[in-house]
Amino acid sequence: MSWVGQSVPRFEDGRLMSGQGQYIADLAPVPGIRQAAILRSPYAHARISGIDMSQALALPGVFGIVTGADLSTILAPFPVGVPIPMKYFPLAIDRVRYVGEPVAVIVAESRYLAEDAADLIRVNYQPLPVAMDVEASVQGGSTWIHDDVADNLANHRTFRYGDPEEALKSSDLIVEERFFYPRNTGIPIETYGVIAHYDQSLGDYTVWANFHGPFTLHSVMAHALKVTTQKLRIKTPTDIGGSFGVKSAVYPYMVLMAATSRLLGIPVKWVEDRLEHMKASSSASSRISYLTAGFSSDGRLRALKLRQYDDVGAYIRAPEPATLYRVHGNLTGAYDVANVSLENFAVLTNRVPTGLVRGYGGPQLYFPLERMMDIAARKLGLDPADIRRKNLIRPDQFPYRTASGGLYDSGNYQQVLETALNEAKYEQFRSQAAGGKGPMRYGIGMAAVVEPSGSNMGYVTVAYTPEERARQLPKSGAVSAATVAVDALGGITVQIDSAPEGQGHETVVRQIVADVLTVPPETIRVIAEMDTATTAWTISSGSYSSRFAAAGASAVHTAAVQVRDKLLALAANHLHTDVKTLRFEQGRVFHGDEASSWTVKRLAGLTHWHPAGLPTGTTPGVYETSYFSLPNMEPPTATDLVNSSATYGFLVDVAKVAVNVETGEIEILDYVTVHDAGNLLNPLLADGQIQGGLAFGIGSALYETLHYDEDGQLLTGSLMDYLVPTVSEMPHSLTIRHHHTPAPGVPLGAKGLGEGNVMSAGAAIANAVSDALGTEVLALPLSLRAVSDITGKGGGQR
Amino acid sequence: MKPVPFDYVLPETLDELLEVLALGNNAKILAGGQSLVPMLNMRLARPDMLISLRRIPGLEGIEDEGQSLRVGAMVVQERFRRAVSGREGFDALSVGMEHIGHPQTRSTGTVAGSIAHADPSSELPLLLQVYRGSATIMGPSGLRNVEARDLFLFPYTTLIEPQEVVVSTSWPKPLRGTGSAFMEISRRRGDFALVAVACQIRINGERCLEDGVLGAAGVAGTPISVELPSHFKGQTLSEDVAQYWIQSLDPLLDPPNDLEASSGLRRHLVHQLGYQTVVEAERRAGGNKR
Amino acid sequence: MIRYGKDQRVAVTLTINGRPYRRWVEPRMLLSDFIRDEVGLTGTHVGCEHGVCGACTVLIDGEPARSCLRLAVDVEPQNVTTIEGLAKEPGYERVRRAFSQNHALQCGFCTAGIVASVWSRLENYEGLQVDWDELLSGHLCRCTGYVGIQNAIRDLQGEEREQ
Numbered sequence A: 001m002s003w004v005g006q007s008v009p010r011f012e013d014g015r016l017m018s019g020q021g022q023y024i025a026d027l028a029p030v031p032g033i034r035q036a037a038i039l040r041s042p043y044a045h046a047r048i049s050g051i052d053m054s055q056a057l058a059l060p061g062v063f064g065i066v067t068g069a070d071l072s073t074i075l076a077p078f079p080v081g082v083p084i085p086m087k088y089f090p091l092a093i094d095r096v097r098y099v100g101e102p103v104a105v106i107v108a109e110s111r112y113l114a115e116d117a118a119d120l121i122r123v124n125y126q127p128l129p130v131a132m133d134v135e136a137s138v139q140g141g142s143t144w145i146h147d148d149v150a151d152n153l154a155n156h157r158t159f160r161y162g163d164p165e166e167a168l169k170s171s172d173l174i175v176e177e178r179f180f181y182p183r184n185t186g187i188p189i190e191t192y193g194v195i196a197h198y199d200q201s202l203g204d205y206t207v208w209a210n211f212h213g214p215f216t217l218h219s220v221m222a223h224a225l226k227v228t229t230q231k232l233r234i235k236t237p238t239d240i241g242g243s244f245g246v247k248s249a250v251y252p253y254m255v256l257m258a259a260t261s262r263l264l265g266i267p268v269k270w271v272e273d274r275l276e277h278m279k280a281s282s283s284a285s286s287r288i289s290y291l292t293a294g295f296s297s298d299g300r301l302r303a304l305k306l307r308q309y310d311d312v313g314a315y316i317r318a319p320e321p322a323t324l325y326r327v328h329g330n331l332t333g334a335y336d337v338a339n340v341s342l343e344n345f346a347v348l349t350n351r352v353p354t355g356l357v358r359g360y361g362g363p364q365l366y367f368p369l370e371r372m373m374d375i376a377a378r379k380l381g382l383d384p385a386d387i388r389r390k391n392l393i394r395p396d397q398f399p400y401r402t403a404s405g406g407l408y409d410s411g412n413y414q415q416v417l418e419t420a421l422n423e424a425k426y427e428q429f430r431s432q433a434a435g436g437k438g439p440m441r442y443g444i445g446m447a448a449v450v451e452p453s454g455s456n457m458g459y460v461t462v463a464y465t466p467e468e469r470a471r472q473l474p475k476s477g478a479v480s481a482a483t484v485a486v487d488a489l490g491g492i493t494v495q496i497d498s499a500p501e502g503q504g505h506e507t508v509v510r511q512i513v514a515d516v517l518t519v520p521p522e523t524i525r526v527i528a529e530m531d532t533a534t535t536a537w538t539i540s541s542g543s544y545s546s547r548f549a550a551a552g553a554s555a556v557h558t559a560a561v562q563v564r565d566k567l568l569a570l571a572a573n574h575l576h577t578d579v580k581t582l583r584f585e586q587g588r589v590f591h592g593d594e595a596s597s598w599t600v601k602r603l604a605g606l607t608h609w610h611p612a613g614l615p616t617g618t619t620p621g622v623y624e625t626s627y628f629s630l631p632n633m634e635p636p637t638a639t640d641l642v643n644s645s646a647t648y649g650f651l652v653d654v655a656k657v658a659v660n661v662e663t664g665e666i667e668i669l670d671y672v673t674v675h676d677a678g679n680l681l682n683p684l685l686a687d688g689q690i691q692g693g694l695a696f697g698i699g700s701a702l703y704e705t706l707h708y709d710e711d712g713q714l715l716t717g718s719l720m721d722y723l724v725p726t727v728s729e730m731p732h733s734l735t736i737r738h739h740h741t742p743a744p745g746v747p748l749g750a751k752g753l754g755e756g757n758v759m760s761a762g763a764a765i766a767n768a769v770s771d772a773l774g775t776e777v778l779a780l781p782l783s784l785r786a787v788s789d790i791t792g793k794g795g796g797q798r
Numbered sequence B: 001m002k003p004v005p006f007d008y009v010l011p012e013t014l015d016e017l018l019e020v021l022a023l024g025n026n027a028k029i030l031a032g033g034q035s036l037v038p039m040l041n042m043r044l045a046r047p048d049m050l051i052s053l054r055r056i057p058g059l060e061g062i063e064d065e066g067q068s069l070r071v072g073a074m075v076v077q078e079r080f081r082r083a084v085s086g087r088e089g090f091d092a093l094s095v096g097m098e099h100i101g102h103p104q105t106r107s108t109g110t111v112a113g114s115i116a117h118a119d120p121s122s123e124l125p126l127l128l129q130v131y132r133g134s135a136t137i138m139g140p141s142g143l144r145n146v147e148a149r150d151l152f153l154f155p156y157t158t159l160i161e162p163q164e165v166v167v168s169t170s171w172p173k174p175l176r177g178t179g180s181a182f183m184e185i186s187r188r189r190g191d192f193a194l195v196a197v198a199c200q201i202r203i204n205g206e207r208c209l210e211d212g213v214l215g216a217a218g219v220a221g222t223p224i225s226v227e228l229p230s231h232f233k234g235q236t237l238s239e240d241v242a243q244y245w246i247q248s249l250d251p252l253l254d255p256p257n258d259l260e261a262s263s264g265l266r267r268h269l270v271h272q273l274g275y276q277t278v279v280e281a282e283r284r285a286g287g288n289k290r
Numbered sequence C: 001m002i003r004y005g006k007d008q009r010v011a012v013t014l015t016i017n018g019r020p021y022r023r024w025v026e027p028r029m030l031l032s033d034f035i036r037d038e039v040g041l042t043g044t045h046v047g048c049e050h051g052v053c054g055a056c057t058v059l060i061d062g063e064p065a066r067s068c069l070r071l072a073v074d075v076e077p078q079n080v081t082t083i084e085g086l087a088k089e090p091g092y093e094r095v096r097r098a099f100s101q102n103h104a105l106q107c108g109f110c111t112a113g114i115v116a117s118v119w120s121r122l123e124n125y126e127g128l129q130v131d132w133d134e135l136l137s138g139h140l141c142r143c144t145g146y147v148g149i150q151n152a153i154r155d156l157q158g159e160e161r162e163q
Ligand SMILES: Cc1cc2nc3c(=O)[nH]c(=O)nc-3n(C[C@H](O)[C@H](O)[C@H](O)COP(=O)(O)OP(=O)(O)OC[C@H]3O[C@@H](n4cnc5c(N)ncnc54)[C@H](O)[C@@H]3O)c2cc1C
Pocket: B028, B029, B030, B031, B032, B033, B034, B035, B036, B037, B038, B073, B099, B100, B101, B102, B105, B108, B109, B110, B111, B112, B113, B114, B116, B117, B119, B121, B122, B123, B124, B160, B164, B165, B166, B167, B190, B191, B192, B193, C050, C051, C052
């Protein structure tokens, strides 16, 4: 029996269920740590003309205060992913640009005291006009947030594939709409946390944080700290309390605390509170999409034109503007269409900077795209299922090259769609549920989503023009590293580079290694903490872009195979036989059907206890590291083609909703989601990812928004106002089904699947609500207020 | 998110409590803390002194006084909810209290604290009005009883003076033949109401209306309520009667306009929920009769 | 009448998991910080400090309550139980098993609070109707979509019925 593919309960659960998890806030890795609090801007845009700290510094128990002036003496601005003259520091220097921007760091004996001191600091602000509207900015109508960034435009690129103009001209139906996807965020229940220690004698930084990569940001941090990379050692705790991408943006705070530790000469710890997190951590980019699509009268999609405006907040922070490019290769979703034009704007506003949030770039794309299919279906008198059937990429087209350069590795989209429709009893619902009862209206909607996983590090450079790229060194690849070691008495330890935050990597790693070395999973120890000084890692290490199933698991697998091969070669030497005739079974070497006396333990022992007896060419010890590189990860071409992800899964969701037209309440009666993520390493954990992703998607569809007023004040800045769904907001029934089309370039055939439902749910639910109400939903979330604006109840917009 | 420093006082008698309250130095009473402590943690409340009610004897009781239930200031919401659930005429109260936060906050938050806090979207201030209850308040000049309909002035503001404390609330038991109902729309389960409506109705053997109160929360600076118009007494509940009664709330409406619901939508929701609530209360009254 | 000054550290003795802990703290110290930072029981987590997320939920005299919304000094003389205490209870193993087998936790940050709430109803509620979804609505879990948690509860109830 193989462990991979089984629903193995997690090894992590034991410690987490008994209160023995080790999260960043629980740690005190060096003695003498002091507590930090951050004074933050109450204004969205203002000049700082003075800071009076005298009272705060006089408070007993306060060790020191760091301001932008101090910081600028030792820091360089963060490098950014676009060529614009903008300086981004982790602390405001002379101007604040969003509510919550750090202005000073106070270090004291306790967090209570640090906050008391923060209260005593007097900052002189001269408020400036704010820029909140991306379209107004691009049209030249806003104040400039950075003096040298004209019209707040951080990135502007156009792309053209095929002949979209001609295809539109010859189309029978043109769909033209403006869509809005709101700012929302991940809300991990654990907030950010950083501990920083500066060794004054050597000039070395050690920073502990609940950071999970991408570790490209390690070099960004080292650059800001003006040190060579070995001088910045980053460690992650055993447990991270969720992230959903958001904790990648703890990195400015890692630099801030590192610099504070250096300036004050003491180790400092900062645990973000929830209000800080809401205001000033990170956010998904909102997007305005102008979509134009051409269809033939029989429902074939001929051309797609998109103009996208992303609000990236007050500073464009690496890896942004990647929200615009993460899905560049799968811009056309599940549909076979060759004529595409795209215009991207990344625009600065006086809001918190954006960054990774589960689904990254996906919901912003699929909400308009999948709504478009339903709008076209309605206009053409087609069923939404039929219009998709007509346009889905066919099984015989794989591997399929998309218009924008994506290489869809495998799939059977029709099969997934039909399973979803069957499970949802789609036809039955369609034939019965005309209209509704009393105030209730019933509707059904679907979304078909190609789910990318394993990002190509090169896609980020699509933000540059081909000419600009040609002047840089090429960037590409999706690599993960893992080490499998066997000690002198056969103990197996695996070290991984994914810095997980709840996905269960420790368990899956055990399954993989147990299969290769044929030992029980519980005999393997997995170290998932990252330490950039001792772990094997690369710039693409970390947990993001659903990369573990494809990249991380492959690195573990190949490292384990290296160990196995080394041990088998040793056994072959001792048994005087060809290694090809040997295999491991139950931790023992078998020669044909015959068990030998050689075990993993004994073979590994030889390499430790008796290196003199090893055959020539065999090194002592068993410590195998694999750097695994996913295939087909080229840099973007001169014509802006890029395969932005290593593998592409597929899913179809079908949602049934009941809308109360009097109250605006929406109930999700039934939800079906069918995935094809290739081989599943652990179905129990895979379903957990889907359930969690769906909850997220439902939140974004119905509840969640970081809403700012026109002065740039955040109106949903606590968990009382930012509405994270509870169990009572989940669908009444949820059905999950899987198909398994293996990923051809991945040893275990697995694709990622944790983000798909974030990309699909908003679209599926909006399609269902549009169906129920007989209108077209063009914006999320569908609050009571939004629904009443559609139904006109209570006077609509008033 | 840590509170500012404050003195902490733990009086052991009501007299001691009044004594410290009389000092008048920016003090706050601490009951369950489910509203106050979040504000302390956010430093929106910055008292110099917190006075805990925890040690004062006699504030923990739910007493049946025959005509009414007297609920001591430190009785937590969950305990009161369990005490009234299933009791004739108290449907609206027990259902309404299920809407207050969560079991984990109701285990700690007090009935009197919710009344004193006077959040305009809160369930208990509305319910106290609809049950024609009152708060018993103790101050430097002794005890006084304030009817719920007089108690609430503005959002988070009541007739309770800074030197005073609510020692109990009184919940008249509905007479035989009374039915009550409570309905609420909130964004998530356990959230404060966008709109809540409560109603109690008493009918006679012929199912004719004898008495009633209808009220709403979330639609003005305080809970609002209206009595059954006297000219409907003796009539059966028709759709016209119900609608007329509900519309008699209109002059009191002053609904907020926010991200989740416009003023217009809240007005509309009061009418929607109002009708269902009145019908349900009357139905229960009929059921209770039999 | 006890009166503590704001600049004073006062001796607070709390019984946590059956053991008394005496610490000198400011009157303003939150129970959650007392448990974590003073006593070192870090299994109780803090996610919002305004009562919404539920991560800090502990049992106070057997009832689930937010430890971020209580002042440590104001908790005396009630009994506090945290996940570390529950984990030592004889009946806890089946909760651990039900949660693990149903994948009711991912990052585990919300788990201590949820387990406290669930335990309160498993232990003292024989015969009483429990609205499990209502109980769970007092907790935010961002990882699981709640499905695994609901399934774990269903298993635990099934076991109770069989007993
Ligand atoms: C997550 C969450 C959700 C919630 N949801 C709801 C909800 O849906 N509906 C709702 O109504 N409430 C809700 N609440 C608030 C909760 O009901 C509180 O319990 C209640 O508002 C206050 O009661 P308390 O005992 O906690 O009072 P405290 O917080 O201790 O005090 C509140 C205020 O009242 C004063 N006060 C308290 N007791 C007295 C007294 N006896 N005499 C004079 N003044 C006094 C205090 O000085 C303070 O100003 C929620 C709270 C949380 C944390």
